[in-house]
Amino acid sequence: MTETAAARQSEMTLSDQDRRGLYRTILGRRDVRGQFLPDAIDDGVLARILVAAHHAPSVGFMQPWSFIIIRSPEQRARVKAAFDRANTEAALMFDGERAEKYRALKLEGILDAPVNLCITCDRDRAGPVVLGRTHMAEMDLYSTVCAVENLWLAARAEGLGVGWVSIIEPAALRTILDLPERVVPVAYLCLGKVSHFLAQPELENKGWRKRLPLEELVAFDRFNGPGAAGDEAFIERMRQAQQAAESGELV
Ligand SMILES: Cc1cc2nc3c(=O)[nH]c(=O)nc-3n(C[C@H](O)[C@H](O)[C@H](O)COP(=O)(O)O)c2cc1C
Numbered sequence: 001m002t003e004t005a006a007a008r009q010s011e012m013t014l015s016d017q018d019r020r021g022l023y024r025t026i027l028g029r030r031d032v033r034g035q036f037l038p039d040a041i042d043d044g045v046l047a048r049i050l051v052a053a054h055h056a057p058s059v060g061f062m063q064p065w066s067f068i069i070i071r072s073p074e075q076r077a078r079v080k081a082a083f084d085r086a087n088t089e090a091a092l093m094f095d096g097e098r099a100e101k102y103r104a105l106k107l108e109g110i111l112d113a114p115v116n117l118c119i120t121c122d123r124d125r126a127g128p129v130v131l132g133r134t135h136m137a138e139m140d141l142y143s144t145v146c147a148v149e150n151l152w153l154a155a156r157a158e159g160l161g162v163g164w165v166s167i168i169e170p171a172a173l174r175t176i177l178d179l180p181e182r183v184v185p186v187a188y189l190c191l192g193k194v195s196h197f198l199a200q201p202e203l204e205n206k207g208w209r210k211r212l213p214l215e216e217l218v219a220f221d222r223f224n225g226p227g228a229a230g231d232e233a234f235i236e237r238m239r240q241a242q243q244a245a246e247s248g249e250l251v
Pocket residue numbers: 029030031032033106107108164165166167200201202203204
């Protein structure tokens with residue numbers, strides 16, 4: 001390792017406070033729909049969170065993403081109309097009490113947030129044969145999702161809320177945003193300052209679904225593979241870590 005590389009690596013050793021900050025950001029990130037404020041987002045902050053998104057990992061270093069910043073009220077109104085159409089259809093897919101509960105949920109902040117952002121994936125960004133995408137064609141889409149998560153976390157660290165709106169026909173987004181055929185709309189996001197961040201996912205607060213126990217999602221050696229006797233202690237550690245995280249004590 002060269003001296004410069006070593007120096008850089010040592011700079012990257014996070015202080016305990018930085019490490020805690022990272023976990024606090026991850027655990028405190030929320031999908032925001034109902035708490036947006038109309039205040040403008042500072043250009044410097046918006047630039048920084050876009051840089052964070054652009055530094056996401058990507059298959060073959062393909063960087064397949066583009067970022068469409070949507071501020072125009074007319075464009076947002078078109079997207080909101082597309083959401084309303086899809087949401088009416090979606091509500092019909094649930095039965096009885098569940099449908100009633102669904103209709104009561106606020107599932108977007110398209111007109112409330114000052115900025116909307118569409119993150120797209122250009123499937124041809126690096127030509128037809130991409131290192132790492134040769135056997136799993138969807139890896140460019142997954143890479144774009146990594147950019148979304150980077151942006152989401154950076155926004156939370158900056159005190160900004162992000163809400164992902166996926167209840168929209170992709171074809172409607174394609175028309176409204178003039179997307180070429182090769183470009184997939186991966187994420188439509190609402191972005192802005194917030195009155196507050198909820199402590200728990202809104203869907204959990206409203207009794208839609210609970211966070212699952214991590215230990216039920218971790219297996220050994222094969223799907224659903226049980227742990228051996230020696231794994232008990234680790235499983236207990238996971239249980240404790242999840243409990244601590246959810247009671248705000250992990251960091
Ligand atoms: C791919 C994706 C699509 C989503 N689409 C919507 C959506 O259309 N409307 C909505 O209100 N929330 C949407 N969400 C947010 C989830 O409901 C939210 O992440 C989940 O309930 C957990 O809450 P949290 O993000 O606050 O932890 C989406 C999240 C993801 C990752």
